[in-house]
Amino acid sequence: MSDDLTAPELESESELAFEGALRPRSLAEFVGQAKVRGQLQLLLTAARMQERTADHILLAGPPGLGKTTLAMIVAHESERPLRLSSGPAIQHAGDLAALLSSLTPGEVLFIDEIHRMARSAEEMLYLAMEDFRIDIMVGKGAGATSIPLDLAPFTLVGATTRSGLLPNPLRDRFGFTAHLEFYDDAELTQVLSRAASMLEFDIDREALAEIAGRCRGTPRIANRLLRRVRDYALVHGGRGDVDAVRAALELYDVDPLGLDRLDRAVLHVLLERFDGGPVGLNTLAVSVGEEAETIESVVEPFLVRIGLLSRTPRGRMATAAAWRHLGIPSPARDSSQPPSLIDDI
């Protein structure tokens, strides 16, 4: 499905295996996020020098920017085993107790989507992170007693796409929080170049830059688009050049800025039916036959980020760049309002 190509989330089991093969194994191989890399390097080196487990680390940022990859790198660079879990898998304090009590000394525990963990487990985690200890409740009501259990020291690496949803006591117990940023085109070209050579796909630099411009600042999308371009080149017996990129991504409805079919549908409706807005979210959603929530959480953030849409108190408005991008002449505005002002609201 064309829409899936630009979704930042993991799409399938086969993609999981593909990603696994392409994951950088060390901080040196990890592209971009220079600041975070430097901070992690320091934290891990200090822990190694003092022969202790590294501080707990929180990785915050949108999907597909490398949180799982960094967790694996933390374990690899600390030469410790890694245990993988996720917030949705921890629905009771008991689930967490079982996990924590089975950790071996120094193990790195990765909890993806940590904001989705059960509240009761969160409270158990506070104590575990701070004192490497948990209290297990036995029995119910007035007869309930708590039995303390010592844990092996471990490093927790938590990942979240919604750091605002984490309660403060949990956030405060991480020794370091890394905020991952979207990647720029030069960094994405480097991610793509590395992936292409691992896939033994002969593709030129210009073609890689063309893909980089279409992957919404996200390495996961970059690798996914590269895969489709490689298929195209294979089937058409050609090389990986700019023509192959353009043809392949046109086939999958990914335009030169990385907009997909739904992004463009929203913009078309906004420009052609509502003269560029302002228009309310629900009206926009009904007009393109989508849920308001999908428009708000999937389409809008990207359109706003690349400057094609603005949210105003009166509704959503297209910017001058949106008219230009779709090649639609902008209608004459009410002369009492200067156009630049309208576009900047």
Ligand SMILES: Nc1ncnc2c1ncn2[C@@H]1O[C@H](COP(=O)(O)OP(=O)(O)OP(=O)(O)O)[C@@H](O)[C@H]1O
């Ligand atoms: N800095 C990077 N350098 C090279 N490849 C990267 C980088 N960051 C991510 N990738 C690649 O992008 C893919 C997705 O990365 P990863 O699974 O770590 O993202 P994530 O942030 O954990 O996503 P989610 O929030 O959905 O779990 C992987 O195949 C990984 O190899």
